[in-house]
Amino acid sequence: MLSKKKILPPLDYLLAFEAAAKTGSFARASDELNISETAISRKVRLLEQHYNVPLFVRGNRSITLTQQGGTLLTSVERSMDILREASRDMFANHQANSINLAATNSVAALWLMPRLRKFNRSNARVKITLVSSDSDAECLANEMDLSILRGEGDWPGYESHMLFGETVFPVCSPRYLARNPKAGDLASLPDLDLIEVTSSHAEWMTWKTWLTRSDVSDAPLERAVAFNTYPLAIQAALDGLGVALGWGHLVDHLLEAGELVRPLGDRAVRTESGYYLLKNTSHKGFPEKQIVENWLIEQSAQRKRYAGRAAGV
Known part of the structure; x- marks a missing residue:
């Protein structure tokens, strides 16, 4: 059985993949996350290597999700929404509970x-x-x-x-x-x-x-x-x-x-x-x-x- 460490990829890989999938472009994902387009492309490539499956079909100026990529995006979006909501609650509660x-x-x-x-x-x-x-x-x-x-x-x-x-x-x-x-x-x-x-x-x-x-x-x-x-x-x-x-x-x-x-x-x-x-x-x-x-x-x-x-x- 694979360990949890081997199963889970780094969070920044998933964030780059989510941004690229939702914007349909490494360039627009770069603007959204405020990192270089090269960094976005590299993180997505490393995520594909992690799972050993292609997540995008790459065109000249566009990218399209593969079937595996679409399946992963559904789970990643749901998980990221949970994490973002938890972070918002943490910030809100900290501000509310100042003394x-x-x-x-x-x-x-x-x-x-x-x-x-x-x-x-x-x-x-x-x-x-x-x-x-x-x-x-x-x-x-x-x-x-x-x-x-x-x-x-x-x-x-x-x-x-x-x-x-x-x-x-x-x-x-x-x-x-x-x-x-x-x-x-x-x-x-x-x-x-x-x-x-x-x-x-x-x-x-x-x-x-x-x-x-x-x-x-x-x-x-x-x-x-x-x-x-x-x-x-x-x-x-x-x-x-x-x-x-x-x-x-x-x-x-x-x-x-x-x-x-x-x-x-x-x-x-x-x-x-x-x-x-x-x-x-x-x-x-x-x-x-x-x-x-x-x-x-x-x-x-x-x-x-x-x-x-x-x-x-």
């Missing part, structure tokens, strides 16, 4: 972006569309497959998994600290260039709430400079404009690289909130979504642990 991932501006810019390149290298077939917004409504829009938001873990209609907790501490650039050594003194912080973030989220921590939680109350913040997104505030700190509030996990990579420092050492404020991965319980799952969800949970498991009241965050 819409929404996150706050801070998480998108500082936690996700530094990790996406490595993910893309390992998961080339999974396409992530990242939506960055500080609007909870936008992040929880129906078209979002996964979302990352700050809260206490309770979103009706959503399954939540905590990625990391909320530990907040002052950060600045090394050169700012060198110019302003008083940044290492808690009581002196209100006299320095404090970088603030303005937000519609009244529950998000500000310098005023952080200092109050650190027993520095009623301190005027006349030298504070404000930005409307957290990533801009961190960039300002990197540029040496002042001292910003650093969220653990969001700025860890900048601390590890030495681009930012913690002028007060381990002093930090912990909250009951955290950053959660959310998925709508009414949405169906699919493989690409599961791949991204598993990756995010894996990144969470590898995070640095900050000592304190809730030691796991």
